[in-house]
Every structure is written in structure tokens, then in C-alpha cells.
Amino acid sequence: MLKTKVAVLLATGLLASCVEAQNTEAAIKKALEPKLGGAKIESVRETPYGGLYEVRVAGDILYTDKKGDYLFIGHVYDTKTSTDLTRARIDEINKIKFSELPLEMALKQVKGDGKRTIAVFEDPNCGYCKRLRQTTLKELDNVTIYTFMYNILSEDSFVKSKNIWCAPDRVKAWDDWMINGKLPPSAPAACESPNDKIVALGQKLKIQGTPAIFFTDGSRIPGAVDLKTLEAKLQSLK
Numbered sequence: 001m002l003k004t005k006v007a008v009l010l011a012t013g014l015l016a017s018c019v020e021a022q023n024t025e026a027a028i029k030k031a032l033e034p035k036l037g038g039a040k041i042e043s044v045r046e047t048p049y050g051g052l053y054e055v056r057v058a059g060d061i062l063y064t065d066k067k068g069d070y071l072f073i074g075h076v077y078d079t080k081t082s083t084d085l086t087r088a089r090i091d092e093i094n095k096i097k098f099s100e101l102p103l104e105m106a107l108k109q110v111k112g113d114g115k116r117t118i119a120v121f122e123d124p125n126c127g128y129c130k131r132l133r134q135t136t137l138k139e140l141d142n143v144t145i146y147t148f149m150y151n152i153l154s155e156d157s158f159v160k161s162k163n164i165w166c167a168p169d170r171v172k173a174w175d176d177w178m179i180n181g182k183l184p185p186s187a188p189a190a191c192e193s194p195n196d197k198i199v200a201l202g203q204k205l206k207i208q209g210t211p212a213i214f215f216t217d218g219s220r221i222p223g224a225v226d227l228k229t230l231e232a233k234l235q236s237l238k
Helices: 002-035 085-093 127-134 155-165 170-180 195-204 227-236
Strands: 041-046 053-057 060-064 107-111 116-122 143-149 212-215 220-222
Touching: 002 041, 002 053, 002 060, 060 085, 107 170, 116 127, 127 170, 143 155, 143 195, 155 170, 155 195, 212 227, 220 227
Parallel strands: 116 143
Antiparallel strands: 041 053, 053 060, 107 143, 116 212, 212 220
16 A cells, blocks of 8 residues: 555656646747747757756757746856766767668768778868868778768759769769869759758758768767868777
């Protein structure tokens, strides 16, 4: 009988806690969403520090109080370990399942033994992407690189990507353009490219800029990193 009463009390407490959490989330969304310029709040989560609530918006993290009266934009650090807690959380929520990437829509380049694998999202008109190609990825060895032509800068990006996709040697055409500035011939009218599907994929993965590099553990690095940084990341996956 005692065990039954305890179980009922625990269940009642958990239910009340759940309802309170849902009410808090709803209150925060109601208070903040009208002030976020049309952005939708994906989730609200109480943090273990400072009475703050984590607010997820477009793959990023903001913080607020219980009522949504105040908004905190920035990173939270653990002073004991110097750990960037916000960065760690963003990396966690933005992880992907690498095995689910539609690699058939990417350009495949094998360098050396090709044992290591990365996926890179690049726009053909992106200056930082060209710099990544001309330095880091050109020097990187023993890797298989899957390149998704992610056209987000202009309509011309779609044209260039289609021409490259429809070239006899796609990888060579991509490098010719990104490294040497040499464009391939115009694509045949009947040739179809995965341009639109890759844009939808990039949006689903919350890729807001190029280049973006993904690793087999599901993590990502945005931007044109140097060879030392990329090698260190690949070494950490072993």
C-alpha cells in the first residue's frame, strides 16, 4: 500500500512538472517569437545554469528568463574548465547522420588512399570556397571528398553548377573553375542537375553559409579552415 501511494505521488509530481514545463515553453514562445523578425522558435529547454532557458532558433541558441522578458545573446562559459557550453550545445544539436547524406548528388574525389571521408557544401561563386579549394583541400591527402554544389549566392551559381555537373569529368570541371577560374561549356539542354534538391538539403541541415565541412561523426566546421585545423579534426575521429 505504501509503495502504491509513493508511486502515485511521484507520478503526480512528474505530471505537474511536465505541465509546468509545457506552460513555460508556451509562455516564452508567445513572448519572444513576435520579436524575432519572423523566425520560429524550435524548442525551449531549461538549462542547469543561472536560471536561464535555452531557446533554439534556426540552428542557433539564445537565452531568456522564465517569462521571456529578457533576451541574452552570447555564449555561456564554464569558468572552472573554460568550456564554451553554448558552442558545445550548438555542435550537439546540429549534428547530422553522415550515412544519410545523398552522396549520389555530390562530386566524388578520391585523393591518396581515400580512407578518410568528408563532405563539403560549396557555392561556385563563393570566394572562401575557392580559397579552401586552392589551399587546404588541394594540400589534403588520403581523403575522399564529396562536394555538394550548394547554390545560395546568386542565380549564376545555379548556372555554373549545372554546367559543371553536366561536364564529362565533373571533378575536373569543378577544380578547373574553383582553382584555375576556367569554366566548362554550357550544359546540354537535356541534362538535369540535382541543384534544387541540394538547396533543400542544405536548408534542412541549417547550412547558412559556405563552405561547410561535415565529418563522419556528424559534426561540422563552417568556413575556410586551414590544413592544420582540418588535419587535427580528422585525427580526432580515429
